[in-house]
Amino acid sequence: MGWASTGEGELEKPDSLICQAAQRGNSSSRMEGKACYLNRPKVELHVHLDGSFKPETIIHFAKRRQIKIPADTAEELIRIVSYNEPLTLTEFLTKFNYYMPAIAGDREAIKRVAYEFLEMKAKEGVVYVEVRYSPHFLANSKVDPIPWGQKEGDITPDDVVNLVNQGLREGEKAFNIKARSILCCMRHMPNWSLEVVELCKKYQNDTVVAIDLAGDESLNLEAAPGHRKAYEEAVRCGIHRTVHAGEVGPPSVVKEAVEVLKAERIGHGYHTIEDPHLYKELLNKKMHFEVCNVFTFMIMDCHK
Numbered sequence: 001m002g003w004a005s006t007g008e009g010e011l012e013k014p015d016s017l018i019c020q021a022a023q024r025g026n027s028s029s030r031m032e033g034k035a036c037y038l039n040r041p042k043v044e045l046h047v048h049l050d051g052s053f054k055p056e057t058i059i060h061f062a063k064r065r066q067i068k069i070p071a072d073t074a075e076e077l078i079r080i081v082s083y084n085e086p087l088t089l090t091e092f093l094t095k096f097n098y099y100m101p102a103i104a105g106d107r108e109a110i111k112r113v114a115y116e117f118l119e120m121k122a123k124e125g126v127v128y129v130e131v132r133y134s135p136h137f138l139a140n141s142k143v144d145p146i147p148w149g150q151k152e153g154d155i156t157p158d159d160v161v162n163l164v165n166q167g168l169r170e171g172e173k174a175f176n177i178k179a180r181s182i183l184c185c186m187r188h189m190p191n192w193s194l195e196v197v198e199l200c201k202k203y204q205n206d207t208v209v210a211i212d213l214a215g216d217e218s219l220n221l222e223a224a225p226g227h228r229k230a231y232e233e234a235v236r237c238g239i240h241r242t243v244h245a246g247e248v249g250p251p252s253v254v255k256e257a258v259e260v261l262k263a264e265r266i267g268h269g270y271h272t273i274e275d276p277h278l279y280k281e282l283l284n285k286k287m288h289f290e291v292c293n294v295f296t297f298m299i300m301d302c303h304k
């Protein structure tokens, strides 16, 4: 996804909560007048499912499940999630606390957000998408700790992958789009990572194409061997690997992603350029950097 100058023809308005919030927050900024999407077929390789829910769907499930979130209407929710000044990555991620409880731990909701995600992407002209998410963040059983203050239920991380896959398969047919998924390990949860790689193996032929590591880059990888072990297993089993690195962290995080975790693609990687030697090395290796200009603009560390 990228902000771009208006192309020919009519542009679709974005539907997802985060994108609408970004548009609203930046309406008076230098992004004004820019269109969200080009009217060309697109391939999107770095997009988070849990950042792409429709606000109406969040409100619907919050009401139906009687889960308290800080908004009663979609418009109110967009306002709460919006921001006018660039945030730090950590500040940005706290916004997830507002709405994740409405979707996590509900079979119908999880399947529906995956299905609707493809509806939105098809409207944006995306023909192939790799969507990523943490299965643990949407579970309420066999996950420690249970996220978002949920009560224990019966949806395991394995169930989550199954439900997302169902939504994606149905969405592919309904909206004529090809979708694959990437399962995320979270840097602050190294105890989840071995299960993530096992899920990648189990669902390797059922939409899942790769493993990812997301979250706070300041956390020391050496102190959390769970991630390294999961990536070693991914290498052993031929699971593709991408890692969020150098988005807000220094080039050493990128180096570690490539050398220790054997990443084949780097999520963002902007700070790589601060180490010219590493930058040249990765250029020679033809490393793929998954970049997102709008998100870079919106988080403070990259905005500086």
Ligand SMILES: [Zn+2]
Residues within 6 Å of the ligand: 046, 048, 214, 244, 267
């Ligand atoms: Zn990301």
